[in-house]
Structures are given as C-alpha cells and as structure tokens.
Amino acid sequence: MTKRIPQIEVLRVLAMAGVFFFHIWSVIPEVGTKTFLGPLFGDVLAQGYLGVVVFNAISGFVLTLPLAARGGGLGLSAGRFFRRRFGRICPQYYLALALWSAVALLAASSAGAPSLWRGFLEHALFVHTLDPARFYAIVPALWWMGLLAQFYLFYPLVLRLFSRMGAGRAMVGITVFCFGGWGLLEFLAGRFPDGPFGLWAYMVYFNLPARLPEFAMGMYLAFWWVARHRAPAHVQAAAGPRGVSRFLVLAGAAVVAVAVTAAGKDGLPLPAAHFLICGSCLLVVAALFSLPVTARLGETRPVVRLGALSYSFYLIHQPLVGYGADMLKGRMPPLAAFGVLAVAAGALALAGAFAMDRVVGAITKKAAEPGSAA
Numbered sequence: 001m002t003k004r005i006p007q008i009e010v011l012r013v014l015a016m017a018g019v020f021f022f023h024i025w026s027v028i029p030e031v032g033t034k035t036f037l038g039p040l041f042g043d044v045l046a047q048g049y050l051g052v053v054v055f056n057a058i059s060g061f062v063l064t065l066p067l068a069a070r071g072g073g074l075g076l077s078a079g080r081f082f083r084r085r086f087g088r089i090c091p092q093y094y095l096a097l098a099l100w101s102a103v104a105l106l107a108a109s110s111a112g113a114p115s116l117w118r119g120f121l122e123h124a125l126f127v128h129t130l131d132p133a134r135f136y137a138i139v140p141a142l143w144w145m146g147l148l149a150q151f152y153l154f155y156p157l158v159l160r161l162f163s164r165m166g167a168g169r170a171m172v173g174i175t176v177f178c179f180g181g182w183g184l185l186e187f188l189a190g191r192f193p194d195g196p197f198g199l200w201a202y203m204v205y206f207n208l209p210a211r212l213p214e215f216a217m218g219m220y221l222a223f224w225w226v227a228r229h230r231a232p233a234h235v236q237a238a239a240g241p242r243g244v245s246r247f248l249v250l251a252g253a254a255v256v257a258v259a260v261t262a263a264g265k266d267g268l269p270l271p272a273a274h275f276l277i278c279g280s281c282l283l284v285v286a287a288l289f290s291l292p293v294t295a296r297l298g299e300t301r302p303v304v305r306l307g308a309l310s311y312s313f314y315l316i317h318q319p320l321v322g323y324g325a326d327m328l329k330g331r332m333p334p335l336a337a338f339g340v341l342a343v344a345a346g347a348l349a350l351a352g353a354f355a356m357d358r359v360v361g362a363i364t365k366k367a368a369e370p371g372s373a374a
Contacts, residue, residue: 006298009307015051022048027325060218072163096315167223312353
C-alpha cells in the first residue's frame with residue numbers, strides 16, 4: 001500500500017520545471033512582453049512559483065502515507081523523527097548554502113561581509129524566513145527551506161490532530177484557522193497602517209501558519225489514499241469514474257476553478273486569493289495525477305532520475321539563472337536569451353545536483369560503515 005507511487009515522480013519534475021522557468025522569467029521578464037509569443041507566455045511562466053505549492057503538498061503526502069497506513073501514529077519519538085527528517089534535508093542544503101555563500105563572499109565588499117555571515121548563520125539554523133532583512137539573502141529560493149523546517153517541527157502535532165479529529169475535519173480546521181489568522185493580520189494592517197501588522201502579514205506568507213494548509217492537503221490525501229485502497233472492491237468500484245473519465249471530471253473542475261480564480265483573485269484579499277490559487281493548482285495536479293499515462297511516465301528511468309534530483313536541483317539552480325542572465329544581458333534578444341539560459345543553466349544545475357547527491361551519498365555510506373564512528 002505504501003510502495004512508491006510513480007505519479008509523484010512526474011509531479012516532482014513538473015513542479016521543479018515550473019519553479020525553474022519562473023526564475024528564468026523573473027530575470028528576463030521581457031520574454032513575456034517583447035517577443036512574438038505575446039504576454040500569455042509571460043503569464044504562464046509567472047505561475048511557475050506554484051511549483052512550491054505542489055512541493056509542499058507532496059511533502060505532506062509522502063511523509064504521511066506510511067504513517068497513515070500504520071494507523072496514523074508517528075511510531076517513534078519526536079527526537080528521532082527530527083533527526084531523520086533534518087538528516088535527510090541538511091546535507092545537500094548545507095553544501096548548497098556553503099557553495100553560494102562562498103561565491104557571495106568573494107563578490108561582497110568588506111563592509112558587506114558581516115551581514116553575509118549573519119545571513120549564513122540564520123540560514124544554517126533555518127530561521128532566515130523570520131528575518132525580513134535577510135530571508136531573501138544569499139539565494140532567494142532558499143526561503144523555502146525555512147518553511148520546510150517549520151513544517152517538520154510542527155509535524156508531530158499536526159499528525160496527532162489528524163489522528164484525533166479525522167483527516168477531513170483536521171484539514172478544514174487547519175484551513176480555516178490558518179487562512180483566517182492570515183486574514184486577520186491583513187485586516188489589522190489596513191486598520192493600523194503605522195503598526196507592525198503590515199510587516200507580519202507580508203512575512204507570514206513565507207512561514208507557518210499561513211502555508212500550513214498546503215502541507216495539510218498532502219496529509220489529507222495520504223489518509224484518503226490509504227482509506228481508498230483499504231476499502232472493499234465493491235466500494236472502490238462505486239467510488240466514481242476511473243482513468244480517463246476521472247481525468248475529464250477533474251480537468252473540467254480545474255478549468256472552472258482556474259477561470260474563477262483568474263477572474264476574481266485580483267479583487268480579493270491576499271489570503272482569499274491564495275486559497276483560490278492553491279485550490280486551482282491542486283485540482284490541476286489531481287487531474288494530471290489521475291491520467292493513466294502519468295503513472296506510466298513515472299515508471300520511466302529518466303523521470304525517476306529527474307524526480308530524485310529535484311531537491312538538489314532546487315537548491316542550486318537559482319544563482320546559475322541569475323549569473324547567467326547577467327552575462328547574457330544586452331547580448332541577444334529576450335527569447336534567445338531565455339532559450340540559452342534554460343539549456344545552459346538547466347544542464348549545469350542537473351550536473352551540480354547529480355554531483356551533490358553523489359557526494360552526500362558517499363558521505364552517508366562512509367558514516368554508516370561499521371567502525372566509522374571510532
């Protein structure tokens with residue numbers, strides 16, 4: 001029941017591609033305004049940041065699926081859980097942080113070095129998303145690591161809530177509480193413009209609790225997945241359409257949700273707009289997940305390998321995009337620069353991600369050898 005789900009690999013690759021092309025667009029925005037492809041191309045690229053929403057849902061799903069299959073308990077102490085989870089993400093993260101911090105230090109003036117060292121320390125401790133002066137420092141994309149660390153820290157409590165309340169009620173309760181609290185901050189920011197609420201409302205977008213519903217949705221789907229596969233065959237048969245029919249139903253719902261979101265999000269407060277955006281994004285993901293071809297693609301070697309590299313790719317790709325854009329600026333038209341940057345930075349990031357995973361794998365293997373601690 002908890003074997004690898006091939007669709008997840010496809011979604012990882014698509015989410016990473018979305019983030020990658022979003023970052024290229026962010027440094028070459030003219031590709032959406034000054035090319036024959038028109039502004040629609042830029043509008044599509046601008047939605048690539050939603051890859052982070054997909055990553056968050058995948059994190060909640062993959063982390064919870066084996067636990068839901070065993071009854072919903074953590075199954076180990078909180079200390080062991082934290083060691084496992086941070087042991088999984090820290091090696092590549094610290095390698096990437098050290099690499100890009102060294103590059104930034106070489107480029108920084110002596111006056112900027114103390115600030116860089118403070119930023120490095122905050123990143124190393126995963127508290128940089130709490131500092132509005134530095135959460136985008138060194139590598140802006142690394143803000144997500146602070147959010148992921150917060151999710152891990154609160155995960156045992158959230159899992160207990162799911163187990164006690166039931167997945168559906170826990171998901172609804174978390175959504176109402178988190179988006180409601182965010183909405184309250186937005187209201188207070190408008191009511192007291194000279195107070196701290198505006199800054200808090202801005203920063204909460206990059207932290208829990210505002211982003212917790214995205215992870216919680218993945219947790220809910222893990223409980224739903226387990227319950228669905230435990231149900232008797234006749235119950236599963238009566239659960240609704242399958243295969244292409246299910247895709248068509250979900251795709252229709254996704255089209256409606258995207259249309260409603262596109263038409264109404266600009267007139268809504270940010271928490272409500274983000275709720276609509278996340279809902280639309282996850283409906284699109286659900287439609288892709290339901291396609292039989294997605295499962296087949298997820299079994300192919302290239303997709304499996306790219307999915308495995310997606311974490312390290314995320315950690316190192318953005319500076320390559322930024323430095324590459326600086327080198328190409330003014331040397332070629334926007335669309336040509338976009339294409340060159342996509343190929344060159346993408347290839348370098350894949351090579352770097354592969355090398356990073358090999359280094360971490362070698363270190364981990366050596367540390368696991370008998371007598372290595374002696």
